[in-house]
Amino acid sequence: xxxxxxxxxxxxxxxxxxxxxxxxxxxxxxxxxxxxxxxxxxxxxxxxxxxxxxxxxxxxxxxxxxxxxxxxxxxxxxxxxxxxxxxxxxxxxxxxxxxxxxxxxxxxxxxxxxxxxxxxxxxxxxxxxxxxxxxxxxxxxxxxxxxxxxxxxxxxxxxxxxxxxxxxxxxxxxxxxxxxxxxxxxxxxxxxxxxxxxxxxxxxxxxxxxxxxxxxxxxxxxxxxxxxxxxxxxxxxxxxxxxxxxxxxxxxxxxxxxxxxxxxxxxxxxxxxxxxxxxxxxxxxxxxxxxxxxxxxxxxxxxxxxxxxxxxxxxxxxxxxxxxxxxxxxxxxxxxxxxxxxxxxxxxxxxxxxxxxxxxxxxxxxxxxxxxxxxxxxxxxx
Numbered sequence: 001x002x003x004x005x006x007x008x009x010x011x012x013x014x015x016x017x018x019x020x021x022x023x024x025x026x027x028x029x030x031x032x033x034x035x036x037x038x039x040x041x042x043x044x045x046x047x048x049x050x051x052x053x054x055x056x057x058x059x060x061x062x063x064x065x066x067x068x069x070x071x072x073x074x075x076x077x078x079x080x081x082x083x084x085x086x087x088x089x090x091x092x093x094x095x096x097x098x099x100x101x102x103x104x105x106x107x108x109x110x111x112x113x114x115x116x117x118x119x120x121x122x123x124x125x126x127x128x129x130x131x132x133x134x135x136x137x138x139x140x141x142x143x144x145x146x147x148x149x150x151x152x153x154x155x156x157x158x159x160x161x162x163x164x165x166x167x168x169x170x171x172x173x174x175x176x177x178x179x180x181x182x183x184x185x186x187x188x189x190x191x192x193x194x195x196x197x198x199x200x201x202x203x204x205x206x207x208x209x210x211x212x213x214x215x216x217x218x219x220x221x222x223x224x225x226x227x228x229x230x231x232x233x234x235x236x237x238x239x240x241x242x243x244x245x246x247x248x249x250x251x252x253x254x255x256x257x258x259x260x261x262x263x264x265x266x267x268x269x270x271x272x273x274x275x276x277x278x279x280x281x282x283x284x285x286x287x288x289x290x291x292x293x294x295x296x297x298x299x300x301x302x303x304x305x306x307x308x309x310x311x312x313x314x315x316x317x318x319x320x321x322x323x324x325x326x327x328x329x330x331x332x333x334x335x336x337x338x339x340x341x342x343x344x345x346x347x348x349x350x351x352x353x354x355x356x357x358x359x360x361x362x363x364x365x366x367x368x369x370x371x372x373x374x375x376x377x378x379x380x381x382x
Contacts, residue, residue: 013232016231016232016234017231017232020220020230020231020234020249020250021231023250024220024221024250024252026250028254028255028258031250031251031255032255032259034235034250035067035235035247035248035250035251036067036071036247038235038236038245038247039067039068039071039073039215039245039247040071040073041236042213042215042235042236042245042247043073043075045236045238047238047243048213048243050074051211051212051213052073052074052075052076052212052213052214052215052245053075053076053077053078053207053210053212053213053214053215054068054075054076054077054078054214054215054216054217055078055079055203055214055215055216055217056077056078056079056092056095056097057079057084057088057199057217057309058084058088058287058308058309058310059256059260059286059287059290059303059309060217060218060219060248060256061216061217062088062091062092062095062217062260062285062287063217063248063256063259063260063263063285064215064216064217064247064248065077065095065097066095066263066264066266066267066285067247067259067263068215069266069270069273069274070263070266075215076098076210076212077092077095077096077097077098078097078098078099078100078203078206078207079092079097079098079099079100079203080099080100080101080102080198080199080202080203081097081099082099082101082102083102083106083198083199083311084309085287085289085309085312085333087287087288087289088287088289088309090282090287091282091285091286091287093275093280094267094271094274094275094280094281094282094285095267095274095275095285096274096275100202100203100206101202102197102198102199102202103197103198103201103202104197104198106198106311106312106313106345107345107346109193109194109197109198110194110313110345110346111346111347112197113189113191113192113193113194113197114127114130114188114189114190114191114192115188115189115190115191115315115346115357115360116190116191116192116194116195116313116314116315116316117190117315117316117318117319117360117364118166118190118315118316118317118319118364119224119316119317120192120195120224120225120316121192121225122162122166123190123191123192123316124191124192125143125162126162126166126170126186126190127189127190127191127192128140128143129143129144129162129170129171129173129174130170130173130185130186130189130190131173132173138151139160140174140177141177142157142160142161143160143161143162143171144161144162144167144171144174144177144178145161145177145178146158146160146161148160164178164181167181167183168181168182168183168184169183169184169186169363169364170183170184170185170186170190171183172184172185172186173185186363187348187359187363188346188355188359188360188363194311194313194314198311213243213244213245214244214245215244215245215246215247216244216245216246217246217248218230218246218248218249219246219248219249219250219251219252219253219256220249220250221251221252221253230246230249234249235247235249235250253301253302254300254301257293257301257302257303258301260285260286260293261293261301263285264284264285264286267285286303287309288305289305289306289309289333290303290304290305290306290307290309291303291304291305291306292304292305305329306326306329310326312330312337312341313341313345313357314326315357315360315361318361318366319364319365319366323367323372324372325366325368327341327342327357327361327368328368328371328372331371340356341356341357342356342357342358342368342369343355343356343358344356345357
């Protein structure tokens, strides 16, 4: 590929990202109209031809599901609901969401794949560092030093290099690459494939089996790996192996919460269209784990309890959370479950000793065993 072609591609990508960012600053009403337009375009595209589903999890995708219904888009709602909080499961039932079984249990995925900690990208690198005599020695050296070697034209990449604070904790098997650091070997495995086995692959296989294309409740404003992909590819993407729609891609958190309130009111008027069983009806589609949607002094919205939800055994980003963090919240909701995940969810293969997230959090310097001072007002806005 010539330098000229590469430059043109980079320019086109930059222009797409710039246009996307401009849309993120549109007024709320314009964003909702944009989301509706993109959702309908995806549904009516000849490559999709109305064969759609919506992947449902927490509040974002619950809101998306009801939003699609309000647009008369008939998307089959599916979820690996078994991984969700009980309050989310109740909303799923009220909305008639179809359940899909995970391929691995939470305990099995920790055993087979390792603990999901720090971030997906960093966990993948740590997983390689924990493999003796790893075949990817060039990549190992790049993770340890940032030096790319001959394959990388001898350039340096801080993006590929793992920060020294994590190398010190996890790079003991390859300490010779960094004699300047005192690298240790962690007493537990680390991995990034938990979501793949429990959620992503089961749902993807179900979609292929039924010939359906998914709507996803993703927003670029959430950051992480998805941000750049959404900014480059936009709301609707038709690729060689992936076809999907993310109507809320340009939303900010405040936009999502405003629409959630509107969709909650819509549900109350149309609840029988989702699940006609009166016993399944819920007072609100906003699951109890989030608390209420309240307004700050500056007019922006927030949830009074959890800001984000996920699997109880997920530790990605835990080192960045202030206490009370997600495991503290789990303790308040269900101390018996908290005790299992903190002390007994894994078995040390060398000693046979039971251990859990407590060992992991102690090792990376995150407090967990004491009850934080803020526990009495755990979910109040800070």
